[in-house]
Amino acid sequence: MAKRAGSADLPLHNGRVPAWLGQRMTRLGAVIAEAICHHYGRDEFLRRLAHPFWFQSFGAVMGMDWHSSGITTSVVGALKRGLAPLSGELGLHVCGGRGRHSRQTPAELVAVGTRVGFDGAALATASRLVAKVDSAAVQDGFDLYLHSFFVTDDGKWVVVQQGMNGDSRLARRYHWQSEGLTSFVEAPHAAIDGKNRGEIVNLTDRRAAASRKAQLDLLMELGPDGIVGEAVGLARRSEPVPPPPEAPFLPHLVMPEHHDVRPKDVMMRRLHGALAAAAERGPSDFAELLLVPGVGARTVRSLAMVAEIVHGTPCRFADPARFSLAHGGKDRHPFPVPTLVLDQTIGVLKSAVAAAKLGQEEKLDAIQRLDSQSRQLERTADGxxxxxxxxEERRRSHDYGGRSVFGWELSPEAEAEKAWRQ
Incomplete structure (x- = not known):
């Protein structure tokens, strides 16, 4: 039985990730992947990628727009760049991408397979089938423009691909996972990320098995002309068609159209738990961890949210917007990216992972305890x-190195002088 994990719809946004953010996303994405692989193994990292809610939260914690279609492109690009130097160590490879890069996926898989020893040609065929299913067998009005293939040295894989519907200004993300996959044409998806737009043609649904068989039988028996005649006859029928049986429930992520982060988008008790854990555990638990110059309480708050990305269970990611409160967003929603804090977060996490590789687990364990404490305190914490x-984040933005696509944030004094001159 194939494993299908869920679905998601995202507002379709144009624009590019600025270099200053893309470079930081690359570093943070790679070190988070390393931490997950270290604690739970690379198979678990693949499972995370196959979960639409975690994937969205992962992009949000890196400073990308929390709800837009751009998260898919930017996360895939950041991981492809960041994991390339680590592919030999982690046994994890990223192929494909957006546009012309998606068409290079089969060739990249063959090259990786030749280098590490799995059947790259077979996976190239899988890549083509996955793309064909979501562009032809599932006719939901979304045209694919991104296809990424994450594969391990032992041939396990996850595909994340995305289509767009220009009329509705929406994107839909599809997640596939090789774990448990036995068929490319019957319920193969690990997840589909998108907003419900009504009835669609989905010939991969297990309830459509009879339809798939009937189509092949008709083609063999009647030929194209005969099929047209049958279609005309069916169009004249007026008998009601019984509804299909209920499909199993799957996680379905629907991101709102509004760009700003609103209170209803965030589970405040979980935010308060993270803030309380940072305040209570930071001074006592992070004496050795906080050796990066300038690291303080604000960085520990971000680390608490990053720790949840590393250690959290699927139910923790129902509100991806909450993770944008770690490092803001490039369009100033919910606030400009605090580049100094983001750099310190990356530095602390890289230091912890590097020490763990040498058998010194204390720093990574401290981050894990921060996550555990957050969960305990959220039951009673206030904030x-x-x-x-x-x-408060906006007020302190200049101190934190606040930056967005609109430029650097000014100090309150400079803002006042600017307003006066205008």
Missing amino acids: PSFDAFVA
Whole structure:
């Protein structure tokens, strides 16, 4: 039986990730992947990639727009760049990408297979089949423009691909996972990320097995002209058609159209748990961890959210917007990216992973305890309102190296002088 994990719809946004953010996303994405592989193994990292809610939260914690279609492109690109130097160590490879890069996926798989020893030609065929299913067998109005293939040295894989519907200004992300996959044409998806747009043609649904067989039988028996005649006859029928049996429930992520992060998008008790854990555990638990110059309470708060990305279970990612409160967003939603904090987060996590590779687990264990403490404290912790939290972040943005696609954030004094001159 094939494993299908869920689906998601995302507002379709144009624009590019600025280099200053793309480079940081590359570093943070790679070190988070390393931490997950170290703690739980690379198979678990593949499972995370196949989960639409985790994938969205992963992009949000890296400073990308929390709800837009661009998260898919930017996360795939960041991981492809960041994991390439680590592919020999982790046994994990990223092929494909957006546009012309997606068409190079089969050739990249063959090259990787030749280098590490798996059947690259077979996986290239799988890549083509996956793309064909979501572009032809599932006719939902979304045209594929991104196809990425994550594969391990032992041939396990996840595909994340995305289509767009220009009329509705929506994107839909599809997740596939080789674990448990026995058929490319019957319920093969690990996840489909998209907004419900009504009835669609989905010939991969297990309930469509009879339809797939009937289509082949008709083609063999009647030929094209005969099929046209049958279609005309069916169009004249007026008998009601009984509904199909219920399909099994799968996670379905629907991101809102509004760009700003709103209180209803965030589970505040979990945010308060992270803030409380950072305040209580930071001073006592991070004496050795916080050796990066300038690291303080603000960085520990970000680390608490990064720790949840590394250690959290699927139910923890129902509100991807919450993870944008770690490092903001490039379009200033919910606040400009605090580049100094982001750099410190990357530095602390890289230091912890590097020490763990040498058998010194203390630093990574401290980050894991931070996550555990967050979960315990969220039951009772209190804290600022969402609006007050965001307002304070915006007020301190200049101190944190705040930056967005609109430029660097000015100090309050410079803002006042700018307003006066205008």
